[in-house]
Amino acid sequence: MEKKSQRFSLIFLGLTFLVLVGVSFWHTSLDFGDFRPGNAAVGWVLWGLFTLVGLGVFALGFILFRDLLKLYVERRRGQLGSKIRAKLVGGALALSLVPVIAMVMFSFTVLSRTFDKWLFPHTREILAHSEAVTAETNRILQEKSETDAAWIAATPEAAAPFRADADRASARAGLAALADRARAQYVGLLPMGSSKPILEIRTGDLVEGPVEWKTTESAGTDGIVSGVMQDSVWAIAPVRDEYGGYLGRVAVAMRIPQEIQERRAKMEERYAEYRSIEAERTTIKYFYLSILALITIFVLFVAVWLSLFLSRQISRPIEALVAATAEVSSGHLDYRVEAPASDELAGLVLSFNQMTQGLEEQTRRLQQSNRELEAANAEIDSRRRLINAILENITPGVLSIDDEGAVLKINPSVAKMFRRSEDPRSIADLFEGEDLDEIRYMLNRARRIGSASREFEVEAAGRILHLAVAVSAIERPGRNGAPPARGFVVVIEDTTDLLRAQKSAAWTEVARRVAHEIKNPLTPIALSAERMERLLDRMDDEPDPGKRAQMRERFTQSTRTIAREVETLRRLVDEFSQMARFPKADPRKTDLNEVVREALQVFEGRLEGVTLRVRLGADLPLGWIDPEQFKRVVINLVDNAAEAVSGAYVREIEVSTAQGHTPEMIELAVSDSGSGISPEDKEKLFLPYFSTKNRGTGLGLAIVSRIVSEHGGTIRVEDNRPSGSRFLVEAPVAEPVSGAFLAPPVGASS
CATH class of the missing domain: 3.30.450.20 (PAS domain)
Incomplete structure (x- = not known):
């Protein structure tokens, strides 16, 4: 559609041009009113210029009218981008037309008002002064020639040749000397009534004397006469004798300097040109004005065309961007700007297309993220319901x-x-x-x-x-941007029921173990009692004193056996009672290293053949422990380690303290090089009355576990390297009170 419109505009402009040319030629018929050019060629030139100016004005007006009308119609219809295009076109036209029109008006005013007042009067005056200078130069040279002629005529050398007895050679020499002194190019002596010189001297390039004395034989008889020829000045003065009698005439000629002749020729040539230009002054004025008008139309045409072209170059991408923005805002993120653009606008179009592509990709990712988020929310909601169901049940x-x-x-x-x-x-x-x-x-x-x-x-x-x-x-997570x-x-x-069941199971196990421990000494007691009863029955009837002594010895052994087993039962009952009466822990800030040192003093001199190594941690924080009960923990663990290494080839025990795995705990470790503990025994090791020793009661490690638990710590056993076992006890460090909300348990002392 746009190409058809441009084709129609070109056809219309061509037809209009032809019509205007025909009408202009028919209407004017090369008639310029009162002004008449000097010849037909000038008339044709002026007519062509006027026609071009008229066509340019019409074409410019048509282009402006068409584009402005188009902008007006588009703006009335509310076409997208018409407002910004109107502003761009208006601004471009204003920037181009205003300075051009102002410059042309100023140029036209200057040209029309000063053409006659400034150009021609000054030229005429200059030429007049030049002519006056030339005339003055000729007058000065003419006066000099008159002076030289009068001076030569008054000399004896000028009068001598007119005598009959004159010596021609000396006369020529004297006349040559006079010509040299006067710097004349020609000196000649003329007799009365004749124009033929009797003697002449030429020192310059003058071939012959002035023509005037050839035609005027009486010139110079009454006085000095002079004249100017084309390239020289001359003067003729009378020659008299000493008595005042007239002898003849002397003619002197001087050539005008070549530079003055050339300048005068140029001035005369310029003056002739000036006369011809002055005759065609109106023609020249119209010519320059028409040239100015034609240049103005051309500049305006170019400026308007460039303005419209540049405005289209700017408005088309902007209109395309506006349209694309509307498309993108309506949800068409796949829309791309295809309008041609250059420079920054090309970058803007490229950036816009990249932005829409990024928006499209971002929207696609957001949609994918929304779907994933919806799925995640559904999963979270399902988990929440599951967690709520779990928490509820x-x-x-x-x-x-x-x-x-x-x-x-x-x-x-x-x-x-x-x-x-x-x-x-x-x-x-x-x-x-x-x-x-x-x-x-x-x-x-x-x-x-x-x-x-x-x-x-x-x-x-x-x-x-x-x-x-x-x-x-x-x-x-915080709400509304608040920190977490x-x-x-x-x-x-x-765990009340569980603990009750555990206690019941534990007491069942304790009862079983106690029954087993009680049963073990009851059997030898019963056997010893039966033996004592039989010995008593036989001892009274035995007559042999030797056999009676043997029977008495056996009776004593049975008594000792009964006493020994009863002591075992008593010790078992005492330990059981002691465990039942175990005091409650009283933790305080205590140096664990000092507790270990005091506990190890008990074993001084008692660990024969056993190497005891002590490694106490430096800068160990104070523990929150009961020093007496933890001393018992150390003693029981070291005593168990001594029992474990009693049958080993290498008997070594190591006691160490260190910082725990967390800053809140300190660690006590007791290692031995014994045979170690089997995995199945490790699970029962801290139960009451469980022991891996033949003579043990199984309460030592149970007491240790209870003490550690009451302190909020832990105890575990692991294999030692290369052999043996390693008991690790973790106890809490002393913690200061920090605020009213969080405080250590009641009963803690500092």
């Missing part, structure tokens, strides 16, 4: 609390466990007194190392509960 109680102790979420098991009809709002609603201090201590420890666990008894709803509590520190908030997850498990 599991036996342990689960609480989520914030850093201030407020309850955020709770499952029903907590209310059942504590027999509450309402959900607690704070952790203080579930625990109080020493139990609350224990929970706060665990929260403080979980904040530091991430988690904490402990078992303790609490009183709730008039009953004693044995609870296993585990605390884990978590971070919850810290909180805790508390898992509470009621």
Whole structure:
């Protein structure tokens, strides 16, 4: 459609041009009004210029009218991009037309007003002054020639040749001297009534004398006469004798200098040109004005065309970008700008296409992410429902609390466990007194190392509960750009029934072990009693004193056996009673290294053949332990190690202390080089009355395990390298009180 419009515009402009040429030629018929060119060629030139100016004005007006009308119609219709195109075209036309029109108006004014006043009067004046200078030069040269002629005529040398007895040679020499002194190119002596010289001297390039004295024989008889020829000046003066009588005439000629002649010829030539130009002054004025008009039309045409072209170069990509923006805003992200552009606009179009491509890819990724997010949300929702279902139905109680102790979420098991009809709002609603201090201590420890666990008894709803509590520190994402908030997850498990069952099973095992331990000495006691009864029956009837003495000795052995086994039973009962009466731990800030040193003093001189190595950790933090009970732990572990290495080839025991795997714990290790402990015995090692020794009661390690547990620590056994066993005990370090919310358990002393 646009190509058809351009073709129509070209055809219309061509036809209009032909019509204007014909009408102009028919209407004017080369008639310029009062102005008449000097010849037909000038008339044709002026007519051609005027015609071109008229056609240029029409073409320029047509282009402006067509584009402005098109912009007006597009803007009235509200076509996309018409406003910015109108502004670009208007701005471009203003930037191009305003300075050009202003310059042309100024040029036209200067040319039309000063053409006559400045160019021709000054030229005429210059030429007049030049002519006056030439005339003055001729006058000066003419006066000089007159002076020279009068001077030569008054000399005797000029009068001598006119005498009859004159010597021609001396006369010529004298006349030549006069010509040289006067610097004349010609000196001639003329007789009365004749124009033929009787004697002449030529010193320049003058071939012959002035023509005037050839035609005027009486010139110079009455006085000095002079004249100017084309290239020389001359003067004729009368020659008289000493009495005043007239003898003849002397003619002097001087050539005008070649430079003056050339300048005068040029001035005369310019003056002739000036006369011809002055005659064609109006023609020249019209010619220059028409040239100015033609140049103006050409400049305007080029400026307008460039303005429209550049505006289209700018507006088309911008219109395409505006249209593309509308398409993209409506959701067509696959739309691309195809309009041709260059320079920064090409970069803008490329950037826009890259942006839309990026938006399309980003939208595709967002849609994919949304689908994945929806799937993830569905999975999270499914997990949430599953977790809620699990939390609703599991036996342990689960609480989520914030850093201030407020309850955020709770499952029903907590209310059942504590027999509450309402959900607690704070952790203080579930625990109080020493139990609350224990929970706060665990929260403080979980904040530091991430988690904490402990078992303790609490009183709730008039009953004693044995609870296993585990605390884990978590971070919850903040809302509305707030920093992450810290909180805790508390898992509470009621182990009362489990502990009761464990105690029942333990006491069953204890009863079995005690029965076994009691049964072992009862058998020799019963056998010894039966033997004593038989010996008593036979001893009274035995007449042989020797046999009676043997029977008495056997009776004494049986008595000793009974006493020994009874002592074993008594010791067993004492240890059992001691375990039942084991005092509660009283932890305080204690140096574990000092406890180890005091405990090892018990074994001085008692470990014969055993190498005891002690490696105590430097800068070990203070432990939160009962020094007396931990001294018993060290003694029992070292005593067990001594029993383990009693039959070994290499008998070595090592006691060491060090920092634990976490900053909250310290470590005590007792290693031996014995035969080690089997995997199945490791699981029963800390049960009461379990022993791998023939003479052991099985209560030593059970007491050690109980002491360590009451301190909140752990004990485990592992294989030693290259042989033997290694007992590791971890105990808590002393922790200072940090704030009112989290504090160490009640009863802690500093």
